[in-house]
Every structure is written in structure tokens, then in C-alpha cells.
Amino acid sequence: MEATVAITEAKQKKGKPDPETLQFGKTFTDHMFTMEYEEGKGWIKPEIIPYAPVEIDPAAMVLHYSQSVFEGLKAYRSPDGEAVLFRPDENFKRLNRSNRRLSIPPVNEELLMEYLLQLLELEKDWIPDAEGTSLYIRPFIIATEPSLQVAPAKAYKLFIILSPVGSYYPEGIHPVSIMVEDHFTRAARGGTGTAKTGGNYSAGYNAQAKASGEGHAQVLWLDGVEKKYVEEVGSMNVFFKINGEVVTPELNDSILQGVTRKSVIELLQYWKVPVSERRISMEEVLTAYENGELEEAFGSGTAAVISPIGELTWKGTPMIINGRKTGEITKSLYQTLTGIQTGQEKDPFGWTRTIS
Amino acid sequence: MEATVAITEAKQKKGKPDPETLQFGKTFTDHMFTMEYEEGKGWIKPEIIPYAPVEIDPAAMVLHYSQSVFEGLKAYRSPDGEAVLFRPDENFKRLNRSNRRLSIPPVNEELLMEYLLQLLELEKDWIPDAEGTSLYIRPFIIATEPSLQVAPAKAYKLFIILSPVGSYYPEGIHPVSIMVEDHFTRAARGGTGTAKTGGNYSAGYNAQAKASGEGHAQVLWLDGVEKKYVEEVGSMNVFFKINGEVVTPELNDSILQGVTRKSVIELLQYWKVPVSERRISMEEVLTAYENGELEEAFGSGTAAVISPIGELTWKGTPMIINGRKTGEITKSLYQTLTGIQTGQEKDPFGWTRTIS
Numbered sequence: 218m219e220a221t222v223a224i225t226e227a228k229q230k231k232g233k234p235d236p237e238t239l240q241f242g243k244t245f246t247d248h249m250f251t252m253e254y255e256e257g258k259g260w261i262k263p264e265i266i267p268y269a270p271v272e273i274d275p276a277a278m279v280l281h282y283s284q285s286v287f288e289g290l291k292a293y294r295s296p297d298g299e300a301v302l303f304r305p306d307e308n309f310k311r312l313n314r315s316n317r318r319l320s321i322p323p324v325n326e327e328l329l330m331e332y333l334l335q336l337l338e339l340e341k342d343w344i345p346d347a348e349g350t351s352l353y354i355r356p357f358i359i360a361t362e363p364s365l366q367v368a369p370a371k372a373y374k375l376f377i378i379l380s381p382v383g384s385y386y387p388e389g390i391h392p393v394s395i396m397v398e399d400h401f402t403r404a405a406r407g408g409t410g411t412a413k414t415g416g417n418y419s420a421g422y423n424a425q426a427k428a429s430g431e432g433h434a435q436v437l438w439l440d441g442v443e444k445k446y447v448e449e450v451g452s453m454n455v456f457f458k459i460n461g462e463v464v465t466p467e468l469n470d471s472i473l474q475g476v477t478r479k480s481v482i483e484l485l486q487y488w489k490v491p492v493s494e495r496r497i498s499m500e501e502v503l504t505a506y507e508n509g510e511l512e513e514a515f516g517s518g519t520a521a522v523i524s525p526i527g528e529l530t531w532k533g534t535p536m537i538i539n540g541r542k543t544g545e546i547t548k549s550l551y552q553t554l555t556g557i558q559t560g561q562e563k564d565p566f567g568w569t570r571t572i573s
Numbered sequence: 574m575e576a577t578v579a580i581t582e583a584k585q586k587k588g589k590p591d592p593e594t595l596q597f598g599k600t601f602t603d604h605m606f607t608m609e610y611e612e613g614k615g616w617i618k619p620e621i622i623p624y625a626p627v628e629i630d631p632a633a634m635v636l637h638y639s640q641s642v643f644e645g646l647k648a649y650r651s652p653d654g655e656a657v658l659f660r661p662d663e664n665f666k667r668l669n670r671s672n673r674r675l676s677i678p679p680v681n682e683e684l685l686m687e688y689l690l691q692l693l694e695l696e697k698d699w700i701p702d703a704e705g706t707s708l709y710i711r712p713f714i715i716a717t718e719p720s721l722q723v724a725p726a727k728a729y730k731l732f733i734i735l736s737p738v739g740s741y742y743p744e745g746i747h748p749v750s751i752m753v754e755d756h757f758t759r760a761a762r763g764g765t766g767t768a769k770t771g772g773n774y775s776a777g778y779n780a781q782a783k784a785s786g787e788g789h790a791q792v793l794w795l796d797g798v799e800k801k802y803v804e805e806v807g808s809m810n811v812f813f814k815i816n817g818e819v820v821t822p823e824l825n826d827s828i829l830q831g832v833t834r835k836s837v838i839e840l841l842q843y844w845k846v847p848v849s850e851r852r853i854s855m856e857e858v859l860t861a862y863e864n865g866e867l868e869e870a871f872g873s874g875t876a877a878v879i880s881p882i883g884e885l886t887w888k889g890t891p892m893i894i895n896g897r898k899t900g901e902i903t904k905s906l907y908q909t910l911t912g913i914q915t916g917q918e919k920d921p922f923g924w925t926r927t928i929s
Contacts, residue, residue, distance in 0.1 A: 242632070242721025249631060272626040275605060275734050276598070280715050283639035283771025284778070289721075320778040355721060359636050360775075365598025365645075365711060365736060367808055369778050378631050380721060405761030405797035409776045415639025416772020419716075420765045422640070422676035422725050441761035442798050452723055 227267035239383030276363035287357035295560025349384025392527025393434035410471030453516030513544030595739030632719035651916025705740025748883025749790035766827030809872030869900030
């Protein structure tokens with residue numbers, strides 16, 4: 218991979234959006250980073266160019282066999298105006314883990330970080346500063362070789378696009394209602410669930426529509442083998458506080474290794490709150506609920522950071538968690554994590570990377 | 574959907590490829606069919622245009638969440654020069670089943686057939702006539718809305734592209750070696766396995782690489798729950814002839830409803846060969862092998878039509894089937910199906926559609 222990035226500046230700059238009405242992932246900045254992979258040459262042509270539609274062959278393999286991976290992270294504006302990234306190295310490590318699962322050639326993580334920093338340098342005015350807003354960063358790789366053969370492509374394109382996003386909780390953090398999905402499966406043992414690849418996401422639309430139709434915000438996914446063990450919530454990892462201990466499903470090849478998940482565990486350990494990663498069944502969650510020991514529940518992910526769960530419905534039976542109010546641990550995690558991410562709180566872990 | 578297709582002819586026509594050196598899915602014809610979907614308007618703008626790269630927004634949802642479906646069928650050149658399609662209605666029915674699973678709006682199957690016929694009318698000279706060659710037809714739909722929200726898109730594009738393909742067996746039909754995959758999973762119960770969607774295909778590349786590395790042509794997939802029951806072979810359905818009876822795994826939500834699979838079953842019933850669709854475990858296959866009752870095995874699919882299996886390796890133990898020779902039933906199925914498809918044999922089932 219070449220270290221020198223060719224930069225072509227956009228002739229016309231777009232107006233910055235109103236932070237009050239920003240949606241997630243609908244507005245994009247003036248520029249994007251792109252890089253290509255050619256067999257025998259590796260990753261070549263790193264460049265920053267104006268954000269615009271690109272040409273793609275109708276036979277490009279990504280459009281047929283979904284050979285693609287992506288990442289998601291955020292840049293926040295700190296109180297003194299600097300751009301702050303949260304554990305970006307974890308995202309680039311995971312990108313390469315996803316690449317391996319999808320037979321996509323690996324990228325040089327350090328160089329990719331340099332490219333991202335150059336892009337952010339150019340686009341820093343796009344990082345919004347209103348409470349709860351941020352600049353969402355979406356690196357992704359697609360198979361571009363024009364071929365209908367069912368096999369890994371010989372050509373790829375990597376993009377980094379940037380999208381200013383509004384607050385996930387414009388009216389303050391609030392618990393949501395979740396439905397346990399008994400029929401549809403997000404990811405199987407031996408499947409692609411631990412990779413951030415498109416197929417895992419569109420596979421969940423049917424279940425999400427069913428849950429929405431019954432008034433729930435999201436779906437809780439069970440394991441694909443026995444439909445017994447908790448895996449994820451929507452596109453977040455999930456935690457339960459049971460009788461003083463915080464429990465999250467242990468990593469397996471169908472659970473995404475969330476960066477926020479990892480940070481929650483490390484933060485709880487730092488606070489000396491008992492936390493364990495282990496298999497947890499819905500039966501165990503229900504029993505804890507019936508015994509009055511299900512104290513809190515929440516999802517974790519880049520978009521919401523922490524999303525408290527107020528109600529969890531399994532086989533038609535709703536469990537009301539903490540009187541539908543955000544629990545103490547949930548609230549502390551949200552405040553500390555967003556505090557560190559936005560540079561408003563001290564970062565004792567060295568998680569943040571500040572770009573002056 | 575509008576019935577009138579706007580046609581823009583290519584200014585320059587490409588030369589036709591040499592049928593002897595044709596690969597699968599690498600060469601495309603002069604024109605393609607495209608149509609768009611807009612929320613509130615439905616499927617609009619059906620048109621035939623020159624085959625060329627198209628513009629796509631880097632945030633197009635297909636590139637991030639793999640919301641896409643596809644189909645595959647072939648047009649053959651009959652001995653009297655006509656174009657022959659094999660059960661195209663089955664492909665369009667399946668396209669809409671895939672659409673439902675992937676939350677993509679349905680298409681009007683009859684109109685889509687009309688569009689395909691118009692495209693084939695324009696491109697009929699591209700149907701090769703050498704033994705075993707055909708024109709592969711690839712309809713596909715992709716989510717084009719530029720948005721990073723994890724939700725069904727509000728805009729789509731449908732394409733039909735055409736690719737002249739060489740003989741699958743340039744040196745005559747021959748049995749292949751298959752490895753049973755114990756770790757990786759193609760599709761889970763409740764997953765997307767019964768839909769023709771990209772994510773099912775790239776998910777299998779790792780396993781295919783492992784099998785190729787050990788000298789096998791393809792992978793045999795087991796069920797994602799118990800890793801016990803036979804599901805598919807590579808991207809084909811699979812059949813075993815055991816003690817005079819032909820057995821294929823019964824359809825479930827992780828097995829693709831192959832058009833060739835259906836035709837094989839109907840042809841065997843017509844011939845009064847015992848055939849059954851039921852769950853079949855690898856244990857049962859191995860026991861039949863040890864008892865000398867595993868008489869034939871083959872895969873079925875649009876690309877190869879019928880692919881005899883000469884060797885099947887499970888947990889390191891190879892089973893040699895019919896002395897690595899193509900079995901009688903396998904051979905009859907191949908000859909009759911390809912005979913009907915190419916218009917060289919009588920079609921007592923009304924499966925073919927001839928375009929004069």
C-alpha cells in the first residue's frame with residue numbers, strides 16, 4: 218500500500234446540515250477516500266476525491282454474491298474543538314477479521330489509519346458540535362471484478378465515507394421494547410455472524426418488520442442451533458444485570474465482537490462491578506425476571522452507544538425491566554462512555570485518539 | 574409496471590467470442606435490461622440499453638447491507654436455430670420468493686418475462702450453437718437508496734444481463750470429488766438459505782478454499798443446527814441413489830428450491846424410478862456406502878445441469894461411488910434434461926419456451 222494519498226478537492230462545497238434535523242446516514246460530506254485492489258499489485262491508488270456516485274460494472278461480484286465488509290465508528294467534537302476518535306484501531310483490526318471470513322485481501326491497518334486521518338483533516342468542519350451529534354465514519358470494501366463465477370473476486374474497492382449524524386436520543390436516553398425472535402436467524406454457527414458483512418444485516422429485515430408491527434423497537438436474536446441462547450439485540454450486543462452481576466453472551470462465531478461491548482466490559486471491570494461473558498439462555502433470563510433478579514438490560518453499539526431495554530417479550534410474555542426506567546449501571550455506562558468519546562470526561566484507558 | 578420498453582441500441586457491437594474458449598460469466602452481450610423501483614411509483618422506466626458500467630452512490634444500501642437477489646437461467650440454441658428457454662416461469666416465481674425474504678418489492682412476473690423476451694429478441698445472435706454452450710441469463714435486483722440505515726431500501730434497480738457461456742464439460746461429463754464441510758455453515762434454519770441472495774454465496778468461499786486445497790471440487794453442506802443432515806453441494810442441490818431409490822433432502826428454509834432439482838424429481842417420477850424428498854443424514858449415506866447400497870450420487874443446478882459425484886469425503890474417510898464412474902440414472906438424467914433444454918429431445922412436460 219502506498220503512503221501518499223492523491224487529493225482532488227471538490228470544486229463546490231455543500232452547505233452543512235442543521236444538527237437539529239440530522240438523520241442517521243443520509244447526509245454525506247464533500248469528500249471520500251477510495252483505494253483499489255488488483256491481483257498481483259495489492260492495494261493501490263489511495264486517493265481522496267469529491268463524494269459522488271461511482272461507476273460499477275453490472276457484473277461486479279458484490280452485486281451478485283455480496284462479497285463485502287464494512288466498519289462503523291464516530292468522530293466527536295471535543296469541548297476545545299478538537300476531533301476525537303474512539304478506539305479506531307479496534308475497528309481496523311475487526312475489518313481485517315471480517316476480510317478473512319469473506320476471503321477479501323487484508324489491508325495495512327496503520328496506513329489505513331493514516332488515510333482516515335488525512336480525510337478527517339480535510340473534512341473536520343463537518344464534525345457537528347451539538348449535544349449528542351457526531352461524524353459517522355463508514356469504511357467499506359466491495360468486490361468489483363466483473364464476473365458471475367461463485368468465487369472470491371480478484372479486484373476490490375475500499376471506500377471511507379463520512380456522514381454527520383444527529384443525536385440518537387434527541388429527547389434523552391430512554392428504554393425501548395424488544396421482542397425475542399423465535400423463527401428467523403441472524404447468523405448460524407459456522408456462518409458469517411462474527412464478520413461485519415452485509416448479508417447479516419439484510420437477513421434481519423423480515424424479523425425487524427415483524428417486531429415493529431407488534432410495537433417493538435428491535436429484535437433479540439437467539440442462537441441458530443437451539444434457539445435457546447441469547448446472541449444480540451438488533452445490530453447491538455446485549456447485557457443483562459442479574460442479581461448484581463452483569464452478564465453478556467460470550468463471543469462465538471455468530472456474535473459480532475463489538476468495540477462498545479469490549480469497552481463496557483473493561484469499564485465494568487475498572488469499576489469492580491462483577492461482569493461475566495458466558496452463554497445465557499432466555500430461560501435463565503425469564504427465571505431471573507420471575508425471581509425479581511433481572512435488574513437491568515441494555516444493548517451496546519456504535520450508533521446508540523448504550524440503549525436501555527425497558528421491556529423484553531418472549532413467547533408472548535412481556536418482562537418489564539426496572540419499571541421501564543434506565544437502570545443505574547446502564548446510565549453510568551452511557552454517561553461515562555459518551556463522556557470519554559466526546560472528550561468531556563477523562564480517558565484513563567487511552568481509548569481516544571485526538572486529531573488537532 | 575409499464576409494458577413498453579424503451580430501447581437504446583449500442584452504437585458499436587462487440588465481436589462474438591470463440592465458443593471453444595468461453596468461460597462462465599466473464600463475457601457479456603451488447604445490451605442489458607434495466608428497471609427502477611421508487612417508493613410510491615413502483616417499478617418504472619423499463620429500458621434496454623447498451624451494456625456498460627452504471628453509476629451508483631457509494632452509500633447505496635446494497636453495498637453495505639447486501640439487500641439483493643438474483644436468478645440464473647439459460648437460453649439454448651435448438652437444432653433448427655430457435656432460442657429455447659427452460660422453465661423461465663419457475664425462475665421468476667423464485668425471484669419473488671427471494672424478494673419476500675429480503676424485503677424487496679415484488680415484480681410482475683408476466684411483464685418481466687415480456688421484457689426478457691424483448692431483450693433476447695435483440696440479442697439472439699449471442700446464443701452460441703456449439704455443443705454444450707448457451708446464453709446464461711442473470712436477472713438481479715439491488716437496493717440503490719443512498720442510506721446507511723439498517724432497514725429495507727426505498728429504491729431498487731433490476732437488471733437482466735446476458736453472458737454466453739461455454740460447455741460445463743468440455744471433455745465430456747465426469748464425476749467430481751466432494752468434501753463434506755463440518756465447520757462452516759451455508760445457511761441456518763430461519764436464515765436466508767432458501768432465497769437466491771448474495772450473502773449465501775460469499776459465506777461459502779472459505780469452505781470452498783479449504784476443499785479445493787485438499788483436492789476436492791466442491792463442498793457438501795450440512796444443516797446448520799446439528800451438522801448431521803445433508804443440505805446442498807456447492808451451489809447445487811444433491812441426490813443419492815440408495816438401493817434403487819433416489820433420495821434428495823426435503824425442502825426447508827435453508828435449501829434452495831432448484832428448478833433443475835424439481836425437474837429431476839418430475840423426470841424420475843415420469844420414468845417410475847422411486848424418488849423421495851426427505852431428511853437424509855451423512856450417517857445414513859455412510860451406512861448405505863458400507864452396505865454397498867450407495868449406487869449413485871449427483872448434484873443438480875443450472876450451470877452444470879447434472880454433476881456426478883465420484884467421491885465423497887466425510888471426516889477424512891473417502892467413499893468411492895460407482896467406481897468413480899457416472900451412474901446410469903445420472904447419465905440418463907443429464908442426457909434427457911440437456912436434450913430437452915436444447916430442443917434436441919421431445920419435451921413431454923411443456924417445460925421449454927421457444928422464441929422464434
